[in-house]
Amino acid sequence: GEDVEQSLFLSVREGDSSVINCTYTDSSSTYLYWYKQEPGAGLQLLTYIFSNMDMKQDQRLTVLLNKKDKHLSLRIADTQTGDSAIYFCAESIEGTGKLIFGQGTTLQVKP
Amino acid sequence: DAGITQSPRHKVTETGTPVTLRCHQTENHRYMYWYRQDPGHGLRLIHYSYGVKDTDKGEVSDGYSVSRSKTEDFLLTLESATSSQTSVYFCAMKGDINQPQHFGDGTRLSIL
Numbered sequence: 001g002e003d004v005e006q007s008l009f010l011s012v013r014e015g016d017s018s019v020i021n022c023t024y025t026d027s028s029s030t031y032l033y034w035y036k037q038e039p040g041a042g043l044q045l046l047t048y049i050f051s052n053m054d055m056k057q058d059q060r061l062t063v064l065l066n067k068k069d070k071h072l073s074l075r076i077a078d079t080q081t082g083d084s085a086i087y088f089c090a091e092s093i094e095g096t097g098k099l100i101f102g103q104g105t106t107l108q109v110k111p
Numbered sequence: 112d113a114g115i116t117q118s119p120r121h122k123v124t125e126t127g128t129p130v131t132l133r134c135h136q137t138e139n140h141r142y143m144y145w146y147r148q149d150p151g152h153g154l155r156l157i158h159y160s161y162g163v164k165d166t167d168k169g170e171v172s173d174g175y176s177v178s179r180s181k182t183e184d185f186l187l188t189l190e191s192a193t194s195s196q197t198s199v200y201f202c203a204m205k206g207d208i209n210q211p212q213h214f215g216d217g218t219r220l221s222i223l
Contacts, residue, residue, distance in 0.1 A: 004153075033211055042201060042214040043154070088153060097142050097161065097208045098169070101153040 006089055006102035013110050018076040020105045022089030025070060029091040032065065033099065034074045037086045046074070046087075076107075084109045114138040117202050117215040125223055130189040132218050134202030136182075142205045143185040144212060145169075145177060147198040154201060160185055192222045 003025045012018045024032070030051050035043040049056045049063045049072075056063045062075040076083055086106050090099040115136045124130055134143060142161055146154040146169075156169030158177040166177050174196060176188045189196055199219050203212040 030209065031211070035214075042216040043203075045211050045213065048211055095208075097205065098144075098156060098159065099154075099212060101146075101155075103151060103153040 004089055004091055004100050004102035006087075006105045008103065009106050009108070011108040011110065012079050014079060014081055016079055018079045018083070018107055018109075020074045020076075020087050020089075020107065022072040022074075022102055023070055024072065024089070024091045024100075026091055026093060026100070027067075027070065028094045030094050031092045032063075032072050033088075033090040033092070034061075034063065035088040035090065037088065037104070039085075043088060079107075079109050081109045081111060083107060115202060115204050115213060115215045117200075117218050119218060120216065121219045123221045123223065124192055126193060127191050130192050130220065130222075132187045132200055132202075132220070134185045134187070134204075134215060136185075136204045138204060138206065139182055140204040140206040141182075142208070142212075143179065144203040145175070145185065145187045146201045146203065147171065147196075148201060148217070149198050157187065157200075194222050196220065197222045 005023045033048040034046040036046050037043050060077045064073045086104040088104045089102040118133045144159040145157040148154050155171045157175050160166045160179040178186045199217050201217045202215040205212045
């Protein structure tokens with residue numbers, strides 16, 4: 001079945017770049033998403049990429065998609081303490097509208 | 112998201128009691144979803160709806176039922192709550208099948 005894998009934890013210093021990685025299994029996924037969850041809150045949509053794209057940039061966020069390797073990454077430039085949160089990768093299942101989520105990566109930003 | 116609200120936000124109840132969680136949206140969106148979030152599992156889909164009275168099971172549907180009698184409300188019911196259903200429950204919505212899902216703030220449910 002479909003599966004999405006992420007590393008569980010990443011620690012960076014304020015001002016550095018952060019790269020969060022994700023692998024997925026469903027080659028028919030049409031969209032891939034990144035969500036951010038702050039403590040006690042719901043999931044906030046950060047960005048998403050259509051499966052026929054290789055890259056998408058949105059201010060400090062860059063998404064890279066390697067469809068051959070089924071690998072997705074999220075780069076946050078100039079990481080700030082306010083970026084500390086859990087980041088979820090999710091793939092859409094074609095024709096269903098359903099999402100499969102990874103376990104989430106906790107990003108810790110040290111001052 | 113301001114357009115989607117969950118109630119209650121917190122609930123503590125006892126094993127064996129029925130529990131209903133409500134998700135309300137004001138966006139007239141067609142699709143609605145219920146997830147549970149547990150450590151180490153990310154979010155797992157319980158049930159979803161693709162229209163009024165149209166619902167289907169997700170990957171962890173056992174012990175849960177849903178109803179959608181009108182577009183704006185999607186109810187999740189635990190007929191007889193068990194301690195394994197202690198979790199944080201999230202509702203989500205979207206208007207079109209290719210749009211991203213937008214989430215409510217969650218309901219923290221504890222079953223003692």
